[in-house]
Amino acid sequence: MALIEPRFRGLFVAVFALFALFGTSMTIIGATLPMILADFRWNYLTGGIVLGAGAVAYFVSTFVAGHLVKHWGPKPTILLALALIVAGLAFFAATPDPAANTLLSALIGLGQGGVEVGLNSTVLRMDERSTGRPMNVLHGAFAVGAIVGPVAVSLLTLSGLGWVVVYRGMAVIFALMAALIVFANLPSAPPQAAGREEAPARLSANPAYWLSFFALFLYLGVELGVSNWVAEYFVVVFAYPRDASAMLVSLFWLGLLVGRFGVPLLDRGARPEVALVALSALATASIALLILLGYMTTDPIAIDVGRGLLFLAGLGCSVYYPTVMTLVGECFPRAQSQAVGFAATGGGVGSFVFPFVMSSIALDFGIRAGFAAYGVFAVGMTLVSLWLAVIVNRGKTRHVAVSASR
Numbered sequence: 001m002a003l004i005e006p007r008f009r010g011l012f013v014a015v016f017a018l019f020a021l022f023g024t025s026m027t028i029i030g031a032t033l034p035m036i037l038a039d040f041r042w043n044y045l046t047g048g049i050v051l052g053a054g055a056v057a058y059f060v061s062t063f064v065a066g067h068l069v070k071h072w073g074p075k076p077t078i079l080l081a082l083a084l085i086v087a088g089l090a091f092f093a094a095t096p097d098p099a100a101n102t103l104l105s106a107l108i109g110l111g112q113g114g115v116e117v118g119l120n121s122t123v124l125r126m127d128e129r130s131t132g133r134p135m136n137v138l139h140g141a142f143a144v145g146a147i148v149g150p151v152a153v154s155l156l157t158l159s160g161l162g163w164v165v166v167y168r169g170m171a172v173i174f175a176l177m178a179a180l181i182v183f184a185n186l187p188s189a190p191p192q193a194a195g196r197e198e199a200p201a202r203l204s205a206n207p208a209y210w211l212s213f214f215a216l217f218l219y220l221g222v223e224l225g226v227s228n229w230v231a232e233y234f235v236v237v238f239a240y241p242r243d244a245s246a247m248l249v250s251l252f253w254l255g256l257l258v259g260r261f262g263v264p265l266l267d268r269g270a271r272p273e274v275a276l277v278a279l280s281a282l283a284t285a286s287i288a289l290l291i292l293l294g295y296m297t298t299d300p301i302a303i304d305v306g307r308g309l310l311f312l313a314g315l316g317c318s319v320y321y322p323t324v325m326t327l328v329g330e331c332f333p334r335a336q337s338q339a340v341g342f343a344a345t346g347g348g349v350g351s352f353v354f355p356f357v358m359s360s361i362a363l364d365f366g367i368r369a370g371f372a373a374y375g376v377f378a379v380g381m382t383l384v385s386l387w388l389a390v391i392v393n394r395g396k397t398r399h400v401a402v403s404a405s406r
Helices: 006-040 046-071 075-092 098-126 133-159 164-182 200-205 207-238 246-267 272-296 300-317 320-331 334-366 367-405
Strands: none
Touching: 006 046, 006 075, 006 098, 006 133, 006 164, 006 207, 006 246, 046 075, 046 098, 046 334, 075 098, 075 164, 098 133, 098 320, 098 334, 133 164, 133 246, 133 320, 200 207, 200 334, 207 246, 207 272, 207 300, 207 320, 207 334, 207 367, 246 272, 246 300, 272 300, 272 320, 272 367, 320 334, 320 367, 334 367
């Protein structure tokens, strides 16, 4: 079975490239966080506020973008989002003033939410068989970008050019990608939705609608929380070199990359909900062990073990987001953009709430305790994914039974 229909392959390459760049934009602030805290003399709470501003703007944007895609189509939504990202990245970290950077972080978050919903909706429309494989590969692109960003930060820092250069360079690249999207032919509506629309009351009556929200609420909090804070966690807990700490963020995203490209090849999209639950449990176990390691020992060998657990945590997180999005598209074929936007809003709310929770706990009780909170939320993430998988399986069983009776 082909991953992408031949008529969509050129478009998928362009979308893949943009999603990789989007992934970079989501991780570079976390990768530069130890240097921002040191150079700008911010405390954990200030850092949490700046990260949280981008997150709250992101979840507001994802909710609005679901409706913009429905009424405008994906291209205008994505182009507006890219303009916001370019403006934010062009000036972020130009000054140590927390208020200015909080505003710019929010601007970037607004753009990221629009790109997220616009590109996810576009790929769902390409995946006519609802296999989930195109979505997994698309989010593999996110992992590629998430790896490249921290590596670029480390290389530029070690070369003496400075970490701020990354933000300016990315603003230019995003502007070039916007020019490419202008000429792309994005699908405007899924064939199965033509002339039909799901009533809002019917959307909210389906438990999968709310479960997808809470699944991504917990997942994005855990994924971005680990990504944003693992560098600082290793520096404080394991005395890891600060200049090399950004590479740890790349290691986490390397695990996601392996899973997002590997699972579509091995699973072939036959039972995406099974892979969702199994790998979510792997992520939860890996994060829990990394937390215990930080409390139990500071021996040098713990660093190697910790890096291994970090990779496994990324591997476990790999299919969560794209699989939930695929299941949402399957459950709501006539209202994909609204359902995708609502699910993504859950992720945005999680990415907003968790930085404040983490920074507050870390400020009062230390970063070990703050990081331990992510282990608790990871358990919740796995339980919600199991509940969602059960509902999806029941829906498939009913569909097969109805088809057999005809």
